[in-house]
Amino acid sequence: MALLDDILNSGNLATGLVVGAGILIAWPLISPIARPLTKSLIKTGMMAYRQAEQIYAGAVEGIGDIIAEAQQEVGAPPAKNLANGSGSQTA
16 A cells, blocks of 8 residues: 555656556556456446346336335325325325
8 A cells, every 4th residue: 555655646756657657568468358357347347237227127116116105004095196285195
């Protein structure tokens, strides 16, 4: 971590130059591995996001169904009628 602190705080210019040169030299060796790995990580993130969207949509739909069933059992007017002001509230 001290190496990173030296680079970020500009405390040691030589360290920054050595690390920068090392990255430039190592990049041709790393890039054939880094590109497919990065692409794979991005694809995994996209799949996880889509899965989370489906789970969320299912949960919202399930909650809506439960609310509708509860309203039918209680005999309460649907929520959209209450929003329009056409329904009456009972205590």
